Amino acid sequence: MRSLLALWQKSLMAQLLSWMLVALFASQAISLAILWDYLQADLRAAARAEISSRAAAVSRLVETVPPDLRQDLIRISSTESSRFWVSDASPVTLETWVRQAFGQFEIPLAELLAAAGGSSAAGLPEESHLPAGADQQYFLSGATWTMPAHDHSELPILAQHLDFAKMNGAGVLVPLGDGRVLNAAYYKTISPSIWRTHLPLSLTLAAIIVALAGFLTVRRIASPLRRLIEAADTLGRGEAVSPLLERGPEDIRRTTVAFNRMQERIHRFVADQTRMLAAIGHDLRTPLTTLRLRAELVEDSELQARMLDTIDEIQVMTDSALALARQEASTEPTRTIDLTALVESVCDDLADIGQPVRFRPSARITYRCRPDALRRVIRNLIENAVRYAGGADVSLVTEASSVRVLVEDDGPGIPIDSVEDVFAPFFRLEGSRSRETGGSGLGLSIARAIARQHGGDIILLPRAPGLSAAVVLPS
Numbered sequence: 001m002r003s004l005l006a007l008w009q010k011s012l013m014a015q016l017l018s019w020m021l022v023a024l025f026a027s028q029a030i031s032l033a034i035l036w037d038y039l040q041a042d043l044r045a046a047a048r049a050e051i052s053s054r055a056a057a058v059s060r061l062v063e064t065v066p067p068d069l070r071q072d073l074i075r076i077s078s079t080e081s082s083r084f085w086v087s088d089a090s091p092v093t094l095e096t097w098v099r100q101a102f103g104q105f106e107i108p109l110a111e112l113l114a115a116a117g118g119s120s121a122a123g124l125p126e127e128s129h130l131p132a133g134a135d136q137q138y139f140l141s142g143a144t145w146t147m148p149a150h151d152h153s154e155l156p157i158l159a160q161h162l163d164f165a166k167m168n169g170a171g172v173l174v175p176l177g178d179g180r181v182l183n184a185a186y187y188k189t190i191s192p193s194i195w196r197t198h199l200p201l202s203l204t205l206a207a208i209i210v211a212l213a214g215f216l217t218v219r220r221i222a223s224p225l226r227r228l229i230e231a232a233d234t235l236g237r238g239e240a241v242s243p244l245l246e247r248g249p250e251d252i253r254r255t256t257v258a259f260n261r262m263q264e265r266i267h268r269f270v271a272d273q274t275r276m277l278a279a280i281g282h283d284l285r286t287p288l289t290t291l292r293l294r295a296e297l298v299e300d301s302e303l304q305a306r307m308l309d310t311i312d313e314i315q316v317m318t319d320s321a322l323a324l325a326r327q328e329a330s331t332e333p334t335r336t337i338d339l340t341a342l343v344e345s346v347c348d349d350l351a352d353i354g355q356p357v358r359f360r361p362s363a364r365i366t367y368r369c370r371p372d373a374l375r376r377v378i379r380n381l382i383e384n385a386v387r388y389a390g391g392a393d394v395s396l397v398t399e400a401s402s403v404r405v406l407v408e409d410d411g412p413g414i415p416i417d418s419v420e421d422v423f424a425p426f427f428r429l430e431g432s433r434s435r436e437t438g439g440s441g442l443g444l445s446i447a448r449a450i451a452r453q454h455g456g457d458i459i460l461l462p463r464a465p466g467l468s469a470a471v472v473l474p475s
Contacts (some may be wrong), residue, residue, distance in 0.1 A: 016221075020214045021207055028203050047186055048148070048161070048170045051082060055172040055184035056154040057082055063177050074182075075112045081188040083107075089179045090289045093144055098164045101185040102139045105130050131189060134165075139187075142166040191360060224248040228259055235263060236455045284318045317426065332370040339367040339473075340396055343404075343405055346378050347394050347421075356391035357382055365396060365403060367473065369454055375469075377447040377458070378405055383444070385409040389466060398475070402456070405471040413467045419460045423448050 058077045062070050074084045083104035092100075143164040145238050148155075160173040169187040176182055224247065231241045243260045288311060295307040340362055347359035378394075385392035389411025397404040414422060421427050425445045448458045456473040 006130045015213050016218045017211060020210060024207055024210050025203070028206070044170070045169055047188065051170055051184050051186035052148065052155060052161070052172050054082065054176050055084075055159075055182065058184065059174045059182045059314045061174060061269075062086070062182060075115060078109060078112050080109055081186055082206050083185045084181050085179050086176070087183055089175065089181050092173075094162060095170065096139060096147060096161070096172070097183070098139050099136055100183070101164065101169070101187070102136045103188055104185060107287060130187075139165045139169065169302075185250055221249060221252060224256060231263075233257065233455070235266075281318050284314070288315055288318065312343075332372055334368060334370055336366060337371050339365040339369070339403065339405075340370055341395060342375060343378055343394060346382065348384060349378070350386070355382075355386050357386065358391070358393050360393065360395040362396045363398075365398060367403060369473070373450045374454065377450045377471055378407070380443050380447045381407040381458075381471065385411070385467070385469070388412065401475055403473045403475050404474070407469040408463065409464060410463075410466040413462050413465060414460060416462055419462070422460070423458070 024146075038101055054077070058074065061073055061077075064071055070086070076088060085104055087100070103280040112407045141164075144162065146161045146163050148161050155172070156175055158175050158289065162171045162173075163169065164171065165187060168189050169185065171186070174182040174184065178473065209278070224244075227244060229246055235241045242262060243263070244256045244259070246256045290403070292308070292311050295311060298304040298307065341364075344359050347357045350357045381391045382394060385407050389409030391409060393406075393408045395406045395408075397406060423444050425442055444458070451458045451471055451473070454473055456471065459470045459472055461468045
C-alpha cells in the first residue's frame with residue numbers, strides 16, 4: 001500500500017489517471033443513483049405490458065381451439081417467469097389468487113410441459129423457478145389490485161390487474177366466453193442492487209476505455225515533462241544538454257522554450273564571468289612583473305623583502321584566480337566510472353608518497369561524473385586533513401538519494417561559526433589550518449564549486465575531536 005501511495009505521489013500520470021477514474025465513477029454513481037428507480041419502474045412496466053399482451057393472445061387461442069386441447073395449450077404457453085391456468089368465474093379474493101399463483105410457480109416448467117406431452121421439456125431444469133426463501137407470505141407482501149399502466153385495448157374491459165411479491169410479480173385475470181377466467185401470472189425478481197445487474201460490467205468497460213484514453217493523453221503530456229526533468233537534472237550536474245525539442249501542448253511547449261532560454265543564458269553568463277576573471281588574472285601579471293623589477297632596485301633590504309613577499313602573495317592569488325577560471329571553463333566530458341576505485345586510487349597515490357591516509361574498503365559504486373574534477377575535490381580534502389590533522393580516514397557511504405565520500409580526521413577542527421566562511425574565496429582562518437600554508441584560500445572554494453557542478457555539495461561537520469568533510473553527490 002505504501003509503495004502504491006509513493007508511486008501516486010511521485011507520478012503525474014498516476015495522479016491524473018486516478019482523478020479521471022474517480023471523476024468517472026463519481027459521475028456514474030450519481031447518475032445511477034438518480035436513474036435506478038426509473039430503471040426499476042421501466043422494467044416492471046415492460047414486464048406488465050408483456051404479460052398483458054401474452055394473456056390477450058393466449059385467451060384468443062383458448063377460445064378458438066377445441067375444448068380437449070385447451071388445457072395443453074395453456075400449459076405449453078407457460079415460461080420460466082410466467083404461468084397460465086383457467087379457473088371458475090366466481091369472485092376471487094386477492095389473497096386467494098396470489099396463493100394460487102404461488103402454487104403454479106412451485107410446479108417446475110419441465111413438469112408442466114411434460115404433462116402437456118411437449119418434447120421441448122427435455123433439458124429444462126426439474127426444479128421450481130422460485131428462488132430460495134420465496135414463500136406464500138413473500139408473494140402476499142405488497143399484493144394489490146392495480147390499473148393497467150398502458151392502453152391494453154386488446155384485453156376485455158372486465159380484465160383485472162394486480163401486483164404481488166413486492167412488485168416483482170404481476171397478474172392478469174381475463175374473462176373467457178364460456179364464463180370461466182384465464183389467469184396469467186408473471187414473476188421475476190428485479191435485482192435490488194445495481195451490482196447484480198449488467199451495470200457494473202458496463203461501468204468497468206467504460207473505466208477501461210477512459211483509462212486507456214487518459215493514459216495515452218497523459219503520456220503525451222508527461223513525456224516532454226519527463227525529458228524536461230532529465231535535462232534539468234543533467235544541467236544541474238554540470239553536463240552539457242542539447243536544446244530540447246519544442247513540441248507538445250502549448251503549455252508544455254512554452255515551458256520547454258523557457259528552459260532552453262534559461263540554459264542559454266546560464267551558459268552565456270558563466271562564459272562571460274569566466275572570460276572576465278581570466279582577463280583580470282592575465283592582465284595583473286604585467287604590473288606585477290613591473291613591481292617585481294622595481295622592488296629589485298630598492299636599496300633597503302628589509303623593505304625590499306616585504307615588498308617581494310607582498311608581490312609573491314598577489315602572484316599566488318592571481319594564479320589561483322586563473323586556476324579557478326580554468327576550472328569554470330573546463331569541458332571535461334561526463335562518463336560512468338567506479339567511484340570506489342577512484343577514491344581508493346587517490347588514497348593509494350597519497351599513501352605511496354608517505355602520507356598517513358587510510359581507506360576503508362566498501363562495495364563497488366557505479367557513478368556518472370567528471371572523474372578528473374572529482375578526483376581534485378577528494379584530493380584537496382584529504383591533503384587538508386593530512387596537513388592540519390596529521391592523517392585522514394576515507395570511506396564511502398551509500399544513502400537513499402545520495403553517495404557520500406567522507407574524509408575524517410582527529411585534528412583541531414574548525415570553529416562552528418567558521419564552517420561556512422572557509423568556503424569563501426581567499427578566506428583564511430587565523431589559526432594553523434590556513435596561516436601556516438600561505439595558500440590563497442581558494443582550495444575549498446574550487447572544491448565546492450566542482451561538487452555543486454555535479455549537483456552535490458561539500459559539508460563540514462565538527463567532530464570530537466577533529467573534522468568530518470563529506471562530499472555529497474546525488475545518486
